[in-house]
Amino acid sequence: MTNEENKILIADDDEMQRDLHEDLIQNRFPEFDLEFFKDGGSLEKRLSNKLNGIKLVITDNHMPGITGSGIIQKYAKSLEFSKIPFILCYGGEEEIGKRAVKNGAFAYIIKGGDINQYFEIIKKALDLHT
Secondary structure (H helix, E strand, O other), rough: OOOOOOOEEEEEOHHHHHHHHHHHHHHHHHOOOOEEEEOOHHHHHHHHHOOOOOEEEOOOOOOOOOOOOHHHHHHHHHHHOOOOEEEEEEEEOOHHHHHHOOOOOEEEOOOOOOOHHHHHHHHHHHHOOO
């Protein structure tokens, strides 16, 4: 059974990372349904459709098509997406995450970091508009 009112969109081109997000989020936040995307273009297409029920977008940075940073720059500060937090979850230099926050991301998470911080950031983002 899907819950159309509580969706988390997750984009990452690495299947193991998508599986990790799924395991972590579904165990801690079971009330949310997850939608997965293998590239930035698929996520961008989804964001151009119905926004109802989207509570959070988590995106990797380096993916085929538009990057996660590009998605954030294009959508996060627009009025239509003002109630949807974006999180950049990536492996790389901290400066990339700081730039994403300047461009409208709620936060950034560096892959392989503290799991409690991962949960804390996601919880804060989900609590933002509930």
